[in-house]
Amino acid sequence: MINKKVTIIGAGNVGSTLAYTLASKAICSTIILKDIRENIVEAMSLDISQSANAAKSHTIVKAAKTSKDLEGSDIVVITAGVPRKPGMSRNDLLLTNAKIMESVILEVKENSPDAIVIVVSNPLDAMVYSALKSSGFKKEKVIGMAGVLDSARMSHFILDKLGYGAGQIEALVMGGHGDDMVPLPNHSTVAGICIDNILIKKDIDDIVTKTRNGGLQIVKLLETGSAYYAPAHATSLMVESILNNEKKIYPCSVLLEGEYGYENIVGGVPVMLGSNGIEKIIELDLTDEQKVLFEKSINSVKELTEVLENNFF
Numbered sequence: 477m478i479n480k481k482v483t484i485i486g487a488g489n490v491g492s493t494l495a496y497t498l499a500s501k502a503i504c505s506t507i508i509l510k511d512i513r514e515n516i517v518e519a520m521s522l523d524i525s526q527s528a529n530a531a532k533s534h535t536i537v538k539a540a541k542t543s544k545d546l547e548g549s550d551i552v553v554i555t556a557g558v559p560r561k562p563g564m565s566r567n568d569l570l571l572t573n574a575k576i577m578e579s580v581i582l583e584v585k586e587n588s589p590d591a592i593v594i595v596v597s598n599p600l601d602a603m604v605y606s607a608l609k610s611s612g613f614k615k616e617k618v619i620g621m622a623g624v625l626d627s628a629r630m631s632h633f634i635l636d637k638l639g640y641g642a643g644q645i646e647a648l649v650m651g652g653h654g655d656d657m658v659p660l661p662n663h664s665t666v667a668g669i670c671i672d673n674i675l676i677k678k679d680i681d682d683i684v685t686k687t688r689n690g691g692l693q694i695v696k697l698l699e700t701g702s703a704y705y706a707p708a709h710a711t712s713l714m715v716e717s718i719l720n721n722e723k724k725i726y727p728c729s730v731l732l733e734g735e736y737g738y739e740n741i742v743g744g745v746p747v748m749l750g751s752n753g754i755e756k757i758i759e760l761d762l763t764d765e766q767k768v769l770f771e772k773s774i775n776s777v778k779e780l781t782e783v784l785e786n787n788f789f
């Protein structure tokens with residue numbers, strides 16, 4: 477995309493992989509990478525720019541020298557924050573990452589107040605809430621990435637179970653990006669065929685459990701941090717839909733104001749992403765059982781946002 481600028485704050489595993497993905501596919505004209513680790517961000521920017529040149533992509537990649545370099549960003553992706561390690565839950569990152577989020581989002585507000593913000597840092601839904609409250613930005617402009625990742629994981633586990641259907645699987649996960657996220661088998665298909673028709677209940681239950689534990693599985697194996705290839709790719713799809721005004725539907729973490737019966741709470745639901753950010757929130761008919769699971773997941777997010785209210789706002 478010509479004349480489109482994406483700034484990524486936090487040039488760690490997810491941020492740098494996202495920059496590499498966007499630059500390789502020439503999704504925008506400029507990428508600014510910002511991090512408190514100055515040498516690392518300089519090295520990442522050089523390496524990714526050189527990779528873009530190898531790919532004959534027109535995307536220019538630069539390290540931010542000052543906050544002024546954020547000016548004029550169409551999208552700011554926030555990947556700054558600490559990842560969890562084995563033995564930790566995402567929620568254990570709450571206060572550490574909320575402090576980082578507060579300083580970063582105020583920097584965005586001061587230097588690029590018209591940008592659409594995509595939040596990636598964990599615990600995701602609480603960080604979206606924190607970004608919204610600290611910035612005062614409109615809810616349409618602050619969007620959390622998790623549902624696209626969780627749905628991709630569910631697709632992976634469906635494929636793993638079936639052994640066929642690669643590239644034809646669509647899965648859907650809603651709710652908070654926590655241990656009680658809500659995978660929706662009745663909205664998950666292979667070539668349009670609902671998985672209820674081709675898998676037995678025991679196998680579907682297993683897919684649901686593995687999807688919920690998908691992040692943890694990788695944390696345990698990596699030992700040093702968390703997943704980044706799938707998170708970065710998932711984020712790049714959201715960036716693409718916004719910059720190209722594609723109006724694609726993706727499950728994203730957004731502030732609910734009446735939708736699904738919830739007020740002033742953040743949760744993952746299907747939304748339409750276009751040049752205005754969140755252009756529509758889609759309200760699915762959930763089964764009674766799914767409504768209960770969604771409520772449980774939303775209540776877990778609420779516990780975290782109450783802690784934030786008591787400590788920050």
Ligand SMILES: NC(=O)c1ccc[n+]([C@@H]2O[C@H](COP(=O)([O-])OP(=O)(O)OC[C@H]3O[C@@H](n4cnc5c(N)ncnc54)[C@H](O)[C@@H]3O)[C@@H](O)[C@H]2O)c1
Binds near residue numbers: 579580595
């Ligand atoms: N939403 C999701 O689905 C999802 C998926 C993967 C990771 N995450 C989360 O994303 C975050 C980043 O993960 P990662 O694997 O890239 O971690 P990482 O440690 O590799 O990178 C984080 C980067 O943030 C930087 N940073 C810290 N404070 C900063 C600040 N004030 N300004 C600028 N940069 C700052 C660090 O220097 C580091 O380079 C974590 O919180 C992780 O839990 C979320």
Ligand SMILES: O=C(O)C[C@H](O)C(=O)O
Binds near residue numbers: 692707
């Ligand atoms: O699991 C994590 O801590 C990182 C991320 O939320 C993920 O799901 O991969």
